[in-house]
Amino acid sequence: MDEKYFPEKIEEKWQSRWAETGAFEVELSDERPAFYCLEMLPYPSGFLHMGHVRNYSIGDALSWYKRLQGFNVLHPIGWDSFGQPAEQAAIKRGIIPRDWTEDNIAHMRGQLKRMGISYDWRREIAAHTPEYYKWDQWFFLKMYERGLAYRRMSQVNWCPKEETVLSNEQSSGGVCWRCGADVEKKDIEQWFLRITDYAERLLDDMKEIEGGWPERVLTMQRNWIGRSRGAYVDFAIKDTDAKVRVFTTRIDTIYGATAIVVAAEHPLLAELPEDSALKADVMQFVERVKASARNRTNASEEELEKEGVNTGLLAVNPFSGETMPVWVANYVLMDYGTGAVMSVPAHDERDFEFAQKYSLPIRRVIERISHEQESIEHDPVREDQSAAMQHAFTDYGILVNSGDWSGKLSEEAASVMARIASEKGFGEEAVTYRLRDWGVSRQRFWGAPVPIIYCDSCGIVPVPEKDLPVRLPDRADFTGAGESPLAGVAEFVNTTCPKCEGSARRETDTMDTFVDSSWYFFRYCDPHNAEKPFDQEKVAYWTPVSQYIGGIDHAVMHLLYTRFWTKFMHDIGLVSFNEPVERLMTQGMVTNQVEGTNEWKRMSKSLSNGVDPDDMIVAYGADAVRLFVLFAAPPENELRWQETGIEGAVRFLRRVYGMVWRWHERLSDALQKQSEPGVEEFSTEARALRRKTHQTIARITEDFEELHFNTSVAALMELSNALGDFKVEPQSASTADVYAVREALESLVLMITPFTPHAAEEIWEALGHAGGILSSEARWPKANEELARKEELEIPVQINGKLRSRINATPDTPEEELRASALADEKVQGFIGGREVVKVIIVPQRLVNIVVR
């Protein structure tokens, strides 16, 4: 140990020591329980940013804590190394994507090592290696076998900038999740995974993870899945055999339906009689709507005005027998429900707006339930109340003007009506979802090829498992627009049909990179298995993930996909559970002030408010950077970058280091006689120090369980302040003093290890322990309640809830005595004056409150 704290020196020393001894390498164990600490798979952009630093600092702190508690901790890292930027780089600089990617990985790996994150590096994986993506393809085939992967023509979300398809999740809000460009619609043949088959389970199984996952993530997923209960109702089309099925969540309002409105793509429109005078109008309108949907951008979407035309068809209300016109309108979506709705203007805002514009009748069939009994009679129901209604009335209430149903509660009527519809064969209860199937085809080069072959005679033929992986070539012509660059690589495309051995073509689309990240953490358990995606026994030992840490930006996409994938793995017998992650923490953003403004924004190149982690490590050391990042804010909150804050972290480390230096000779001397001196040998000051030590242990242990790292650090600072206040010179310290200091310092060092492992190792060694913290018998300290107990207490005394005085007591002063001394207190007497004491509330060891009148 040096006299002064030189982070660059000790960090290098311990990083090589850890590598040599394989300190963080783990295998299955019969004795030690598993703990799986996982941080989200990073994209190898080439440079670590502060968000990574925060993510890995959190994960590393938890990993160390669990190790010190005796868990067998799996803490791995890998690379989400397929994806767009590599291909862009290839286009721009004429290099091959793999080289670019692997250079980036090499650089980032170095950065992670300089941060001293405790990974088991033997388990490192990268999505772009055939050893990995072979299993993406294998899973795809398993899904195909079970009908969960299918191909169809569909209108897809198209990013014009990146020239590729985006999934619904990736085009949320009408913009590309990566580049922010307005998303267009395009018709294209592509592969889908039937995530919708799992919609119900994705919702239901949330009860298994409630409490372990942040509420807002579950809410976002619930919103995204968008389950809605209601009913299908068939409306016959008058004078034809056709009928229109609508979906409604408010079948109770059906007597108020005054039109049927269908989407522009609705099949019914094809059946309009050719000679119909209206047909031309309708078709013209439909074309216009479809065209505007294609060019629809985010900006124009909001202003889209409701428009429609009457088709001339008449539909029959199966409940009332009433006929009503069938309209086609732009506000009805083909891909939700049935693409047709019953329009109830009086009780739906959109229908109301539409009816007003086109002067459709507005008929009120629900009244508010009033507690003033005469209100219904005083609000007579008239056929035309449109003048009276300013808005649709969308609450439940009491049915009026609804035939035999009038007078019933609408909420209750709804379920009965749905049952009757089903009994009479013109409808049924139904549940619909907003969730769409997951489109996984990407017209890109740098991804896992979809393992499918097209044969003129056999059709779609899956690649046999023995032929996996379908390898990606090194190069392609990356300038080809619209189609996958792979289509231009003849030796890739041309193949033979596995069935008939005739010539055939390979699928040239590659898979969405979210496929790679849907199951990667299972692969960490058995990263080099060439026979299977993983050994089930190994996965059973390590998974599910105990704690997952990552950004909130993946709340829907990645975290929904990976839940789906896990359920599929469960269904094919690979894992025994349904939910991959027990606890999830979503870390907040790291922001920095934008120069010349008052705004704090996420660090980015374009705002030039980024801070390079390497610069920080050089200037302050990895330990200080990590300590600051965990101390400055609770992990879920935004973290505002402040360089003065790191300086504070360095100051703290230097103080601790200085204290150890001051004592370490004396402590090494005393190492041999470890037995605990008797209670009476400790001075008052030494007992106070021990009290602080044990209080701190208890506090920090609690905080770690809740991932409250910021308060843990605060508590460590308090302990170090208490050590600093212990004004005994090492030379003149008694055996008991030395014992108390040793206890405080060793506890401090062990508890600071998760934050600043390099400095901790160095100090641990200086305190006379060989072989590193993990190899020695070091364990997370245990709090001794007896020692943590205060000897003297200052009990606040309130009068009518206001603090007026304090009295001295011990933890076991009886209540009666507390009461007596509180009442006898001079200040208290002064405040009571002559008033009557009504009662005295005594909270043992905490407070006395005297109530006077």
Next chain:
RNA sequence: GCCGGGGUGGCGGAAUGGCAGACGCGACGGACUUAAAAUCCGUUGAUCGUAAGGUCGUGCGGGUUCAAGUCCCGCCCUCGGCACCA
């Protein structure tokens, strides 16, 4: 509009219904220094007071309680998600 999170000093933030503001940053004062940096000591919610001490104070308005930042009711503001989803 629906759903969820959140409003506490100059700032980041602490507080099982029981002393609001732990810990840190910044600021101010002092020591050391020829000087600066570093380091160390002290002060730092507002307000009145020379002081002892008093009064006010956790977005706003009510309520429950001996006692409310914390629980309940009604608002306001803010951040995030979804959104012609029938």
